[in-house]
Amino acid sequence: MIRKAKALFTAWLSHMTIYRAEIIIWMLAGMLPLIMMTVWIGKAQAEGGSTGGFSSSQFAAYFLAAWMSGQMTVAWVAWDMSFAVRQGTFSVKLLRPINPFWEYFMQHVTERFVRYPFVFLVVVVGVLLVPGTVLVKQLEHVVVYFFAIILAFIIRFLIAYCIGLACFWLENATALDELYFVLSIMLAGTFAPLEFYPAWLRGLLEYLPFPYIIYYPAQILTGQLDWTQMARVLAVQLLWVGVFFVVYQIMWRLGRKQYGAVGA
Amino acid sequence: MKFTRLISIFMGASLSLQLEYRANFVVNLVETALRLLGSILALSILFGDGKAIAGWSFPEAMVVLGVFTFFDGLMGMLLFPNLSKIAEGVRTGTMDFVLLKPIDAQFLVSFRNIDVLKLPDVLLGVGIIIWALNQTGTSFFQIILGIGLLLLAYGIVYSIIFMLSTTAFWFVRVENVTELFWGVYRAGQFPIQVFPGWVRTVFTFVIPIAFITTVPAQAFTGQLENSSIVWALGLSVGLIALSRWFWRFALRSYTSASS
Numbered sequence: 001m002i003r004k005a006k007a008l009f010t011a012w013l014s015h016m017t018i019y020r021a022e023i024i025i026w027m028l029a030g031m032l033p034l035i036m037m038t039v040w041i042g043k044a045q046a047e048g049g050s051t052g053g054f055s056s057s058q059f060a061a062y063f064l065a066a067w068m069s070g071q072m073t074v075a076w077v078a079w080d081m082s083f084a085v086r087q088g089t090f091s092v093k094l095l096r097p098i099n100p101f102w103e104y105f106m107q108h109v110t111e112r113f114v115r116y117p118f119v120f121l122v123v124v125v126g127v128l129l130v131p132g133t134v135l136v137k138q139l140e141h142v143v144v145y146f147f148a149i150i151l152a153f154i155i156r157f158l159i160a161y162c163i164g165l166a167c168f169w170l171e172n173a174t175a176l177d178e179l180y181f182v183l184s185i186m187l188a189g190t191f192a193p194l195e196f197y198p199a200w201l202r203g204l205l206e207y208l209p210f211p212y213i214i215y216y217p218a219q220i221l222t223g224q225l226d227w228t229q230m231a232r233v234l235a236v237q238l239l240w241v242g243v244f245f246v247v248y249q250i251m252w253r254l255g256r257k258q259y260g261a262v263g264a
Numbered sequence: 265m266k267f268t269r270l271i272s273i274f275m276g277a278s279l280s281l282q283l284e285y286r287a288n289f290v291v292n293l294v295e296t297a298l299r300l301l302g303s304i305l306a307l308s309i310l311f312g313d314g315k316a317i318a319g320w321s322f323p324e325a326m327v328v329l330g331v332f333t334f335f336d337g338l339m340g341m342l343l344f345p346n347l348s349k350i351a352e353g354v355r356t357g358t359m360d361f362v363l364l365k366p367i368d369a370q371f372l373v374s375f376r377n378i379d380v381l382k383l384p385d386v387l388l389g390v391g392i393i394i395w396a397l398n399q400t401g402t403s404f405f406q407i408i409l410g411i412g413l414l415l416l417a418y419g420i421v422y423s424i425i426f427m428l429s430t431t432a433f434w435f436v437r438v439e440n441v442t443e444l445f446w447g448v449y450r451a452g453q454f455p456i457q458v459f460p461g462w463v464r465t466v467f468t469f470v471i472p473i474a475f476i477t478t479v480p481a482q483a484f485t486g487q488l489e490n491s492s493i494v495w496a497l498g499l500s501v502g503l504i505a506l507s508r509w510f511w512r513f514a515l516r517s518y519t520s521a522s523s
Contacts (some may be wrong), residue, residue, distance in 0.1 A: 051313070052312075196312060198312075
């Protein structure tokens with residue numbers, strides 16, 4: 001088991017290292033939180049330093065943390081699977097003595113190692129550009145963030161994987177993934193800290209997975225939550241992991257019977 | 265008038281090809297509606313306290329969003345389906361056939377395909393502009409001026425994306441470059457004045473997004489300064505000329521793969 005994991009890890013790490021340039025471009029294409037950061041800072045400056053209780057540097061801390069969380073939870077597995085199913089290459093993966101889930105999972109995990117140095121660089125530049133920005137107040141928050149972001153990534157990955165499995169029935173699941181992506185941009189806290197959202201929407205969001213992928217991890221890193229609140233966030237994240245893991249198991253069992261093996 | 269006749273032939277051919285995939289039409293429409301809903305949500309959150317931002321009221325900012333959606337659709341409809349094929353042509357060598365045809369090659373690679381699925385996006389953008397202008401009030405002259413600036417803005421968008429795609433002659437894989445432009449273009453859904461100082465400078469002079477969405481919107485709402493018209497005209501004509509030159513320059517590097 002450990003041997004398999006190690007083999008997958010080293011193989012995918014060297015594979016992902018080749019795509020350095022592409023990873024940087026994908027990273028920059030997801031700049032929306034940074035654009036929103038400058039917009040909110042502009043608004044805060046125009047209103048004499050702060051708006052809605054947030055100062056420029058607080059906006060900078062939130063959006064940099066939110067952007068980093070977004071970058072660390074990117075998942076394109078639905079797109080990859082959809083492609084593999086249509087091309088028939090998914091059949092090959094099914095024949096291997098290991099669940100394709102783990103192969104895709106490792107592909108995403110190793111990509112984080114290649115991506116993170118660049119993400120970190122952008123965050124450092126962001127902190128330096130906006131005077132007075134304190135991204136992390138206490139070191140404990142980094143530790144909690146580390147767990148929160150891992151759980152957030154697993155939630156996002158499981159959702160993407162379930163969407164990918166939908167192509168056993170739909171042949172092409174990329175459209176579904178696009179829809180998810182658009183929804184998540186809206187609801188995860190990319191536009192603004194959720195404090196600024198209308199109250200009815202804010203209440204609704206508590207019952208959806210989106211804020212637990214970007215908003216809450218960002219809040220944890222910037223030290224906006226106390227210990228009980230952080231514990232609650234981690235617990236709800238675990239719950240979502242459980243929910244989507246069950247959905248994945250069900251879809252996986254039913255889906256394999258559906259699989260048409262294009263081109264075989 | 266050879267060119268207009270050819271464009272209508274191209275449109276007919278693309279349309280009949282795409283009608284094969286009618287299901288995509290619905291999915292794309294849902295996606296566009298959702299994305300638009302997201303942008304409106306972002307704007308309404310930003311204007312949640314009812315204050316004007318950098319001199320822009322909510323309906324005025326909606327005009328900018330309308331222009332943004334309009335160009336977003338137009339890019340998807342006219343530019344990306346064509347210009348993404350330049351890279352393919354260079355890689356596989358099929359650019360030969362384009363260059364051998366008895367018509368201007370830049371014209372052919374720019375207008376051959378049209379993605380009719382994106383037409384609703386364009387119309388949605390127009391709809392938002394009309395709705396928002398109803399709130400702010402406008403005049404006949406301002407509408408004419410606005411349409412004129414939209415045309416100039418289209419020249420700017422076209423030239424930038426065309427030149428980015430033409431780098432395919434050297435780099436071969438450039439799909440991601442247009443992706444990058446789109447990432448930056450998203451900033452255009454906000455009036456340029458809401459950005460703080462140096463960011464505004466970048467979006468005006470380095471990547472001229474201000475002239476694509478904000479300036480036409482200002483023309484519609486009657487806030488345009490005369491100097492902006494001159495700048496937009498100069499930039500648009502200059503960039504189109506530059507793209508023309510760049511295309512010829514790039515062709516010299518074409519080695520015609522596999523032939």
